[in-house]
Amino acid sequence: MIEFQDVTYVHQNGVRALDGVSLSIGSGETVAIVGENGAGKTTLVKHVTGLLKPATGNVLVDGQNTRETSTAQLSRKVGVAFQNPDHQLFSESVEEEMSFALRNFGFPPPLVEQRVKWGLELFGLEEYRKSSPLVLSGGEKKRLTLACILAWDPEVVILDEPTVGQDSIQKEKLSGTIRMLTSSGKTVVVVSHDIEFLWPMQPRVVVMKAGRVLGDGPAARLMQDRGLLESARVAQPQLVEFYEHLVERPNSPFADPLEARRWVEGRAR
Amino acid sequence: MANILEISGLNFRYPDAPKKAVADFDLSVPEQEIVVLAGPSGCGKSTLLRTVNGLIPHMYTGDYSGEVRVAGSVVKESTMRELAQKVGFLFQNPENQIFMFTVERDIAFGLENLGVPRAEMRRRVDEAMRLLEIEDLALRAPHELSDGQKQRVALAGVLAMNPRLVILDEPTSLLDPRTAAELVGLVGRLRRDLGTSFVVVEHRLDLLVKVADRMVVMSEGRKALEGTPREVLFGDEAEAYGVSVPSVTKVQKMLAADGALTTERLLSPGELAQDVEGQRH
Numbered sequence: 001m002i003e004f005q006d007v008t009y010v011h012q013n014g015v016r017a018l019d020g021v022s023l024s025i026g027s028g029e030t031v032a033i034v035g036e037n038g039a040g041k042t043t044l045v046k047h048v049t050g051l052l053k054p055a056t057g058n059v060l061v062d063g064q065n066t067r068e069t070s071t072a073q074l075s076r077k078v079g080v081a082f083q084n085p086d087h088q089l090f091s092e093s094v095e096e097e098m099s100f101a102l103r104n105f106g107f108p109p110p111l112v113e114q115r116v117k118w119g120l121e122l123f124g125l126e127e128y129r130k131s132s133p134l135v136l137s138g139g140e141k142k143r144l145t146l147a148c149i150l151a152w153d154p155e156v157v158i159l160d161e162p163t164v165g166q167d168s169i170q171k172e173k174l175s176g177t178i179r180m181l182t183s184s185g186k187t188v189v190v191v192s193h194d195i196e197f198l199w200p201m202q203p204r205v206v207v208m209k210a211g212r213v214l215g216d217g218p219a220a221r222l223m224q225d226r227g228l229l230e231s232a233r234v235a236q237p238q239l240v241e242f243y244e245h246l247v248e249r250p251n252s253p254f255a256d257p258l259e260a261r262r263w264v265e266g267r268a269r
Numbered sequence: 270m271a272n273i274l275e276i277s278g279l280n281f282r283y284p285d286a287p288k289k290a291v292a293d294f295d296l297s298v299p300e301q302e303i304v305v306l307a308g309p310s311g312c313g314k315s316t317l318l319r320t321v322n323g324l325i326p327h328m329y330t331g332d333y334s335g336e337v338r339v340a341g342s343v344v345k346e347s348t349m350r351e352l353a354q355k356v357g358f359l360f361q362n363p364e365n366q367i368f369m370f371t372v373e374r375d376i377a378f379g380l381e382n383l384g385v386p387r388a389e390m391r392r393r394v395d396e397a398m399r400l401l402e403i404e405d406l407a408l409r410a411p412h413e414l415s416d417g418q419k420q421r422v423a424l425a426g427v428l429a430m431n432p433r434l435v436i437l438d439e440p441t442s443l444l445d446p447r448t449a450a451e452l453v454g455l456v457g458r459l460r461r462d463l464g465t466s467f468v469v470v471e472h473r474l475d476l477l478v479k480v481a482d483r484m485v486v487m488s489e490g491r492k493a494l495e496g497t498p499r500e501v502l503f504g505d506e507a508e509a510y511g512v513s514v515p516s517v518t519k520v521q522k523m524l525a526a527d528g529a530l531t532t533e534r535l536l537s538p539g540e541l542a543q544d545v546e547g548q549r550h
Contacts, residue, residue: 037444037448038415137310137311138310138361139310140310164361165472167307167308167511167512167513168508168512169511170310193445233447238515238538241517241538242517242541243542245538245541245542246545246546249543249546251546252546264524264545267523267529
């Protein structure tokens, strides 16, 4: 679905934001992209939407080269909820905001109404239907941008730091939404520092540093690779760290993290 | 010790809003304390912060009753200028706060506005840069900096005003975990070295609970829970109010309920492993 072929991108100030990135994301995959601030994660995302075009190399979305495709065409396929919702919200009311893209894509009015209602309910925003998006809290704005995107049902959904400003109940709902998207066959890309949020979903993880892909594989394997996490300045999930510590202590009675976990969970009963 | 912040019987309702954003709220923050303010999104945290730095009632109108005192002054009766020297405010996104051509000019901006004499301004800017270990960035353009550096520059601008109380609104949410840990360590150090008090709104608690003295959880404009981080996070209600209990804290709680652990403070994954091993033998 998404194919990066040796992509390089250089910012105006000369910084190589992407430096030879090759990455292939299959249809229906859920991929988490992690890495320190400035690693190139958001630049990567902007290449999928065609907002940025590679200096060298190619980006293909559903087989189409982003150099030859308009952002309007791409946006029908790729929905992105950016990190800062203020860059994305512009309408007079929440309802207007949600209908905007749907009308632009030519959805018939009854369907627009149906989708708006669905999205507001899913993200607990019904009470703000007639309010200005500006009165929403930071967390609510983020949910609104996500509702807007899901309403037009794109094949690829990209979430850039979706948990910022969300409480634990909203995070729980968000991971439910991601599971729902995954099970309905969508391709989901989540850019996040929130390793505790990503870990239970057990996604494929792409670790980035200084514009390069440093690691790529299942969460269970990558999150145990301390050398990799250290050099990318990515935190280890707390429980992974705890069980590893238990096993590694001198005289530890535990052979592996799983045994340690069974013992702890046994104590809790 | 005197209280740096004293909120009593505070109520606030925005014009045309169906209900109060803050209701019957009381809070006392002693000097040098670090208080975490948590609660579900939309619970009134941001509104409460605005009543402390004076944006409410000086910039936002609405129905206001009760009293907020910062370092002895009543917020409602103080000018924004007076308040700016007592309360510092760090926004979630430092981009909203830094805009000058060089880092040092940016840090000096608040002082220039107050008309602080040049020599004094120089001294305070240098001191703030030294505290945040960003002296080498003095002549750099803020937009060239990394997010963690920008956050430090914004915080230096706040500290240059010598506030007694600093409010941080989700300061780590845009930072990677290592940079976030450095910022939290810095908050602990500033409290120790300068005696500054902090009120921190934060969802991500794994780092912050190590330096915080107290946690207050808000719900629908009211104070729902208050206690030490351990009391609040070990309680049964925290999660119902949308508080993200760190996963290692959940394990510690399980083991404590079993009588296996008696440690009073909240432990990191490494410390917890050490305690567990101690009692497994």
